[in-house]
Amino acid sequence: MLFLPICNYNGPFLSIRRTYDECPKCCSVERHRLQFLVFQELFKKYDTSKLSMLHVAPEKVFRRIFEENFLEYVTTDISKRRSVDYQADLRNLPFEDNTYDFVFASYVLEHIKEDEKAIIEIRRILKPEGVAILPVPIVSKKTIEYPEPNPYESYHVRASGQDYFKKYEKYFEKVVVFSSKDFPQEYQMCIHEDRSLFPNKKAPLREPMKGNEHDDFVPVCIL
Secondary structure (H helix, E strand, O other), rough: OEEOOOOEEEEEEEOOOOOOOOOOOOOOHHHHHHHHHHHHHHHHHOOOOOOOOEEOOOOOHHHHHHHHHHEEEEEEEEEOOOOOOOOOOOEEOOOOOEEEEEEEEEEEEEHOOOOHHHHHHHHHHEEEEEEEEEEOEEEEOOOOOEEEEEHHOOOOEEEEEHHHHHHHHHHOOOOEEHHHHHHOOOHOOOOOOOOOOOOOOOOOOOOOOOOOOEEEEEEEOOO
């Protein structure tokens, strides 16, 4: 039996894409569980009831949680398919400098070739001492840039390794990286998949990785 902290579900997770990846109650997956626990830690440190958040490419599973915990909650996405407050490109945001206390963009930067331009925009709109939570999928031993978006990997433009987080250190005073190992394993936050089969036809630039259980990571970037 497994317990999910987001929706208080207590029971076995479904194996949809990977082993025990999805909650049958709220449809959250491994990364959402880890990110939720990281936010629980941040809620202990910050009085977010007085703070504002910009949520990029918003996940439904977090909307109610953020609406309840932040004074101001604003959403944005580049796509017209999502119901958001602002349709905008992360590389050119329509907000003034020092607008938000928190920015959350999960699994977004791996879709943007000019990712540093997006990071600079995030930094620009953050208030002094603001916080950006910018996780990307860590699927490689080291970061590999693709010559073009790969349609078989949801049009990712790179396979990120943990070294990718070094890029954040150029723009933020402090970067704290949480991992699956930092929380009780009953929440099942690891990614269970066989990455030894890479490279292959659909992902010719990916490197093989040993093991069938891989940690996930959440970088918290602080100005």
